[in-house]
Amino acid sequence: MTLQQRVLEKTTALKQLMKQEGLDGLVITNNIDQFYILDFYFYPAETVLLIYEGGLVCFTRQLYEAPLKKMFPFMQVIGQDKERTAAVVAEAARLGLKRVGFDAEKENYMAGSLFKASGFVETGSHVSLLRQTKDEHEIAVLRDSCRIAYETYEYIKPLLKTGVSEFEVAAEMEKFMRMKGASATSFLTIIAFGENTANPHHETSHRKLKDNEAVLMDFGCIYNGYCSDITRSWWHGDKEPEEYTKIWHIVDKARQSGIAAEKPGVAAQKVDATARGIITDAGYGEYFTHRLGHGVGMEIHEEPCNDQTTTAILKKGNVITVEPGIYLPGKFGVRLEDTTVITDTGADILTRK
Numbered sequence: 178m179t180l181q182q183r184v185l186e187k188t189t190a191l192k193q194l195m196k197q198e199g200l201d202g203l204v205i206t207n208n209i210d211q212f213y214i215l216d217f218y219f220y221p222a223e224t225v226l227l228i229y230e231g232g233l234v235c236f237t238r239q240l241y242e243a244p245l246k247k248m249f250p251f252m253q254v255i256g257q258d259k260e261r262t263a264a265v266v267a268e269a270a271r272l273g274l275k276r277v278g279f280d281a282e283k284e285n286y287m288a289g290s291l292f293k294a295s296g297f298v299e300t301g302s303h304v305s306l307l308r309q310t311k312d313e314h315e316i317a318v319l320r321d322s323c324r325i326a327y328e329t330y331e332y333i334k335p336l337l338k339t340g341v342s343e344f345e346v347a348a349e350m351e352k353f354m355r356m357k358g359a360s361a362t363s364f365l366t367i368i369a370f371g372e373n374t375a376n377p378h379h380e381t382s383h384r385k386l387k388d389n390e391a392v393l394m395d396f397g398c399i400y401n402g403y404c405s406d407i408t409r410s411w412w413h414g415d416k417e418p419e420e421y422t423k424i425w426h427i428v429d430k431a432r433q434s435g436i437a438a439e440k441p442g443v444a445a446q447k448v449d450a451t452a453r454g455i456i457t458d459a460g461y462g463e464y465f466t467h468r469l470g471h472g473v474g475m476e477i478h479e480e481p482c483n484d485q486t487t488t489a490i491l492k493k494g495n496v497i498t499v500e501p502g503i504y505l506p507g508k509f510g511v512r513l514e515d516t517t518v519i520t521d522t523g524a525d526i527l528t529r530k
């Protein structure tokens with residue numbers, strides 16, 4: 178599929194959603210949403226897209242005007258370095274648009290106030306809704322991104338020697354991912370040794386690895402615009418405590434049961450409940466202190482979320498993590514995480530070779 182066809186497919190889907198809500202125009206100011214639609218990365222707050230039945234208008238920095246016109250001959254490009262919000266309002270009036278929506282969740286207060294004062298209406302996140310369901314092209318890219326993360330784990334595991342610091346390990350992994358073509362990490366790489374593994378959101382530090390202690394790593398990369406997310410935990414040394422082995426296997430069973438529960442039509446809440454049930458039944462419920470997982474795509478945390486209160490129903494093309502954990506304060510913790518995609522009949526693990 179050409180870039181033009183992909184843009185057309187996405188704008189057509191958006192126009193469908195706009196129609197359902199009685200909108201004849203929609204402004205998109207979030208740069209990741211813009212990246213999703215155009216496959217072109219703008220920095221935050223430098224571009225506004227206006228979609229309407231008859232076309233697509235892009236208000237952006239002067240320097241992008243010529244290259245964008247070339248890339249997207251079907252798009253009207255207006256290079257304007259200042260007062261873009263007012264220009265969008267003026268253009269909507271010139272086009273005779275009656276009801277223009279803006280994303281109330283993502284809009285910043287200043288621009289949102291001006292849009293509202295100009296008669297634009299607050300709407301939900303239409304682009305976020307589309308982004309929840311990944312198409313074949315997106316799944317292929319996510320598969321590559323997750324494969325790189327998995328290969329990084331395989332690469333680094335034998336290199337973890339006593340005396341190495343959490344920072345050194347993180348740096349080595351991040352270099353490996355960049356060499357594989359990743360543009361960045363998908364979030365701050367978490368490397369935890371010893372008692373640090375009992376803190377689910379540990380901040381990587383100068384702490385050095387000692388003999389016989391727990392290791393936990395939670396990381397991912399951004400590859401061609403899409404994020405990966407993986408967590409692995411293991412014992413460094415030959416004197417693995419019985420309790421560590423025990424909780425590792427409980428968490429692994431919870432991870433496998435969660436993934437086995439995933440399929441189209443199933444409530445995301447039920448996937449959380451299935452995995453959580455394994456940990457609770459084993460007597461460690463109070464030590465699993467976070468949600469089971471979250472959607473992954475162009476951003477590391479997207480919908481649908483995999484927790485105890487969500488009303489989301491899983492659909493083919495959703496990409497979500499399953500990441501149960503048990504954290505024993507002051508001692509050690511185990512978390513095992515895979516990124517998965519919902520298929521016709523179940524779920525596929527993406528964080529693998």
Ligand SMILES: [Mn+2]
Nearest residue numbers: 406498500514
């Ligand atoms: Mn995660």
